[in-house]
Amino acid sequence: MKRIDRDDLADRLSIASVTEIPFNEDSFGICVSHGVLDSMPREIAIQGMREVRRVLKADALMYLDLIMDTELREGDEIVDYGYEEGTTQSYFTVTSIKEFLSDFEIVDFNIIYNTDENGNPRNKRAHLVIKNIK
Secondary structure, eight states, X not given: OEEOSOTTTTTTOEEOOTTSOOXXXXXXXXXXXXXXXXXXXXXXXXXXXXXXXXXEEEEXXXXXXXXXXXXXXXXXXXXXXGGGTTSEEEEBOHHHHHHHTTTEEEEEEEEEEEEOTTSOEEEEEEEEEEEEOO
């Protein structure tokens, strides 16, 4: 397990792969993932959710958000512009979100539409609270 290079945080933060979370089963009662699981290939995110499920206690809650395209694009693509250039962006639809989270109970599901400074649609994000059902 890697450690962050800050003495004041070293005992509280760890850097690890989403596919190999370095904690025992049933370790946590809550998890937060903001802008993470859609910034990698979908298959890796699926493996990551298996790990999240493993380390979460039964009935534990998780907040996560996932990008959705206004044109209903689905799946992985390589970003070819801006600060995310060269990274993977995985777009979700309502159907693929429900499939992605099928091992969890969806407690709250909201879609928020994002616009640029002129009010033009850019994308939308699903904001979810899910419960670990074991």
